Amino acid sequence: MSRFASCVAIDWSGAKxxxxxxxxxxxxxxxxxxxxxQPGHVWSREEVLEWLLDRSAREATLFGFDFSFxxxxxxxxxxxxxxxxxxxxxxxxxxxxxxxxxxxxxGAASFLEEVHRRHFYFGIADGVKANFVRFxxxxxxxxxxxxxxxxxxxxxxxxxxVAKASFSGMRLLHRLSGKVSIWPMDPLxxxxxxxxxxxxxxxxxxxGMSGRKLRSRADLNKALAGLGSKPARLLxxxxxxxxxxxxxxxxxxxxxxxxHAFSPPGLTPKLARTEGWTFGII
Numbered sequence: 001m002s003r004f005a006s007c008v009a010i011d012w013s014g015a016k017x018x019x020x021x022x023x024x025x026x027x028x029x030x031x032x033x034x035x036x037x038q039p040g041h042v043w044s045r046e047e048v049l050e051w052l053l054d055r056s057a058r059e060a061t062l063f064g065f066d067f068s069f070x071x072x073x074x075x076x077x078x079x080x081x082x083x084x085x086x087x088x089x090x091x092x093x094x095x096x097x098x099x100x101x102x103x104x105x106x107g108a109a110s111f112l113e114e115v116h117r118r119h120f121y122f123g124i125a126d127g128v129k130a131n132f133v134r135f136x137x138x139x140x141x142x143x144x145x146x147x148x149x150x151x152x153x154x155x156x157x158x159x160x161x162v163a164k165a166s167f168s169g170m171r172l173l174h175r176l177s178g179k180v181s182i183w184p185m186d187p188l189x190x191x192x193x194x195x196x197x198x199x200x201x202x203x204x205x206x207x208g209m210s211g212r213k214l215r216s217r218a219d220l221n222k223a224l225a226g227l228g229s230k231p232a233r234l235l236x237x238x239x240x241x242x243x244x245x246x247x248x249x250x251x252x253x254x255x256x257x258x259x260h261a262f263s264p265p266g267l268t269p270k271l272a273r274t275e276g277w278t279f280g281i282i
Contacts, residue, residue: 002256003191005029005059008037008197010048011241012067014164018044018105024199025051026245028253033230034246036238045168047105049175056180056193064198064279065250066244067162067169069185071153072134073274080119089273094174094239097167105174108167112156120156120163129155136275141266142202145281150199158263183279184272190261196252196279200244203227203251203280214243227254255280 006029013022025037025048034268037051055061069263070090071079080086087093101108102113112120121132133152142150156163173182173195181187181194188194204210208225214220221231222244229250232238239245255261264282 003060004062004193007064007249007252007256008055008061009064009245009252010052010066011200011245011248012065012165012169013045014067014107014162014166014168015110016103016107020044020105020108021240023048024239024241024245026242026249028249030227031230033232034224034249035232036242036246038232039242045172047153048218049106049172050177052195053179054166060191061193062252062256063193063195064248065169065195066165066198066200066248067151067170068153069169069173069182069197069276070134070136070165070274071166072136074271075134080116083116083119090276091177091273094170094177098171098174101167103168106168106171108171110195111166111167112163120154122156137266137271138264138275138277138281141264142199142278142281146205150201150278183262184267184277197276198248198252199278199280200248200251200280203248203255203275206251206254206280207247209247213240214238214247215240219243220246224250227251229254252279258282 006027008027013020019042021042023043026034027037028034050066073079087096097111101111103110121129139150149163153163153166157163181189183194183196207223209223216237216241217234227250232246260282267277
């Protein structure tokens, strides 16, 4: 399975606080069944960072995080249109978000709710939602392939919103920058570990389970079979965070066999610097 010893998927959380039941980590190693990493543990985001750095130093691993590595840039030529002194590339923007956020455990709620409140949609009092949401070029590619549109990084309301997770994730990426390769902002290295952006729905669609949340071992193993994976060995009924991580780890492993996994048509050097790309969109 390529040069990586394993694929690791992290179901992320942007929730406030220091411990997050919404974080789950799963690993697909070799051709074995995917497994959960410390399934009974309630992770903090900083713990995930430390665990990743330790694991990355020990063996070449492909890590996937389910948040947007950067907001849309191409459509309007800016991350936060009308603001001054906001960087125009992802790596510097991560540093900007980290420097402007005062939340515990790499959280970024203050960035959305206070520092740049006018750019984010929190409800009907903000006006028309369509005036806030924008999408990246890779989202358009996913839609063209029949995939469902991802949530916008500027939509901060509801259970399906990804804004808080994405901006807290950018703080994580800032701490990883220069220590682990972050694709496609960094080119894929010839050896060592790498970090990619993932979107679970892509792999559910690839497994023939599009549009479904998996909350049972039976459905989970049906999805894994659709990805060519052995069934998971669980002694309990998993929650949807755990199934997302398990399916995505297996999906990442399967996608590594695609000849254009790291060279998708449509990904330009400019997009790599500004918006990034989701691993799995070809």
